[in-house]
Amino acid sequence: MATPIRCRFPKTSLKAANLVAIEKGAGILKNAIDDDVEYLLVQFRSKQNHGFEDFDNVWNELHFSLVHFACVKRSFRAGFMDAFYSSVLGFIRSPSPTFKSGAIFALHFLYISQPAIWGKRRIRVSTVFVRTETWDLLFNFYVESIKNDTNIEAALIFDKLRKLGAFVFVENEKVNRYLVQESVEFARAINMLDELHQVRVQRIKNEAIDLCMNSRLSSIEQTADEYQRLKKETFYTPQATIATQRHLKETLNVTENRSRLLQNVLLNSTLANDETETMKRMRGLHQQMWNSKRRKLEEQSNKE
Structure with a gap:
């Protein structure tokens, strides 16, 4: 897992707009959170097997539960958890059942591993009435998995999260975390970050390696x-x-x-x-490509 990049005095408006606050006057770059989540899921994807136990092993190998201690201020926990949930939910849009399963496992571990002292931050999901309809993607994957007897463990974990009340339905998953003055000052940077987010979502939808092994x-x-x-x-x-x-x-x-x-x-x-x-x-070649991608992410993480 990469070390989150902690910023107190960002040098550009783009970095300032991209900060997830963890305490007063300090934040973590959102792309660092995205990198950690991608590394977690690619590490899982590159395994030979893709069950719940395999994800559990990856989660523990990376000591991923320690991410919670990057933000120990209760008042900043909501935005911090929303950033992680949002990053994970992006992979629900992947055509790969393995990534979808991994995303559900990641939501489960992020949710249940939250320290009890701070309470549980629920997972914001939108419905079919709005553009992103994340809940429908999740629920349809659950129904298809049960119907076709595939990805059963992911389906059961999703059902467990539902029964735990882990999801909260919202009109807009994206939380406006900027003050009015910041929205004006960082308008250009915010628009650029939105465009970069859409690029990331498209990359997840069109993962080059998985296109080699389509349905x-x-x-x-x-x-x-x-x-x-x-x-x-x-x-x-x-x-x-x-x-x-x-x-x-x-x-x-x-x-x-x-x-x-x-x-x-x-x-x-x-x-x-x-x-x-x-x-x-x-x-076998498909597996080798995923292993190669995992190693590249490891090297990138070590450099940072």
């Missing part, structure tokens, strides 16, 4: 698995044995009547090649 490839993978299964069943049928027997007689002039040996000939031929091997190689 069509999952469908192809299912077809390859089914084809491989049916092919194996075919190899052990009497018709396959007879066909192999005739093939040996016609090509090698060999007469063989033992079905076990004829089956072995068929199973050792090119017809028995694993039809799923190509997809496995592609999955």
Whole structure:
């Protein structure tokens, strides 16, 4: 996890407008929070498995719960937690089920790990009546996961958060944290930050690595698995044995009547090649790309 960049005297209006206050006269740059959240989710995404336990391991490996102690002033906790929640909710817009699951796990851990002495800050979500409709994205993912029996752990954690009353419905998720004078003084910087936020959301929606493994490839993978299964069943049928027997007689002039040996000939031929091997190689390359991205983020974090 990167060390948050603490600012008391920002040098530019852009940095001043981008501060999340943690105490009077001091703040943390919002992009530092975004970087930490992205690193957490990419670390999770680069794992071989993507269940709740895997996220729990990543969370503990990064000691991510310590982020709460970057802001120990009760009066500044609301804005601080909103900044983290907002950053995580951006990944709900990803087409990747893994990122969506990771985002739900992150919301859960951020919510329950809040120190009891300060109380729980609930997660602000908008509904279908407004443009961002975050709640609908969350709930639709939950319904699809239950219906298709996929990402079940993420669905259960979302349901747990609902029952805990962790969400609060709002018309606008973004809190206006600027005073009137600041809004005028930093108008240009605020507009620029809004544009940069939209760029970030678009990048999440169009993650280049996940575009290499889109839903069509999952469908192809299912077809390859089914084809491989049916092919194996075919190899052990009497018709396959007879066909192999005739093939040996016609090509090698060999007469063989033992079905076990004829089956072995068929199973050792090119017809028995694993039809799923190509997809496995592609999955491996996909995993390598995520590992590479994680390492780059680590290097960037170390430099900072």
